[in-house]
Amino acid sequence: MPKWRSFPSMLPDVTVVNVIASTKSDRQIDLELLSTQLKYVDYEPEIFPGLIYRRRNPKTTIIIFSTGKIVSIGAKSEKNAKESILSTISEITRIEGEKIRVGKIKIENVVAVSDIGYEIDVKNFANHKNNAAFRPRRFSGVIYRTKDNMVVLIFRSGKLISLGAKSEQQAKSAIYSTYRTLIELGCIIGRR
Numbered sequence: 001m002p003k004w005r006s007f008p009s010m011l012p013d014v015t016v017v018n019v020i021a022s023t024k025s026d027r028q029i030d031l032e033l034l035s036t037q038l039k040y041v042d043y044e045p046e047i048f049p050g051l052i053y054r055r056r057n058p059k060t061t062i063i064i065f066s067t068g069k070i071v072s073i074g075a076k077s078e079k080n081a082k083e084s085i086l087s088t089i090s091e092i093t094r095i096e097g098e099k100i101r102v103g104k105i106k107i108e109n110v111v112a113v114s115d116i117g118y119e120i121d122v123k124n125f126a127n128h129k130n131n132a133a134f135r136p137r138r139f140s141g142v143i144y145r146t147k148d149n150m151v152v153l154i155f156r157s158g159k160l161i162s163l164g165a166k167s168e169q170q171a172k173s174a175i176y177s178t179y180r181t182l183i184e185l186g187c188i189i190g191r192r
Helices: 031-037 078-096 122-128 168-184
Strands: 015-024 050-056 059-065 069-075 106-115 118-120 142-145 151-154 159-165 188-191
Touching: 015 078, 015 168, 031 050, 031 059, 031 078, 050 078, 059 078, 069 078, 078 106, 106 168, 122 142, 151 168, 159 168
Parallel strands: none
Antiparallel strands: 015 069, 015 106, 050 059, 059 069, 106 159, 118 188, 142 151, 151 159
């Protein structure tokens, strides 16, 4: 088992891979009209009640509901998620000819990933932590709930995935604290 000192002192790189954000407009939105005026849309109300709009810049998927709810999925940053919603609101205003006002844009979930470069003894980790579940017949990773009530998936390969964060910083902090805990518990096996 490697010693504490043999690991890099710097924290692993973390990449945000998905930011989900949402807002609600002050009025109903005409999805039929939007489906004929926007490019790259799917609208089949008999299958799904929302209009799916695949934006090119910033590259995201926007789901618009007639109730006025607007959701951005797939952004690589909080800034891009908010930009995609604001750009979509501008397009709706242009197409419908009526200004649309929305509430605060809320970050719903930030997903981040990291590869620490070392194999992890996931079984040992799960045995040391009450807030970690490892059921290898169902799922190959450990589902770990941090002190901040964040979820981090831990895989033997050295991959860590943070789920459920409300900000990029919160997602990164969850991965960093999990990495430190792995080192402290001696659950890092060595380089792959």
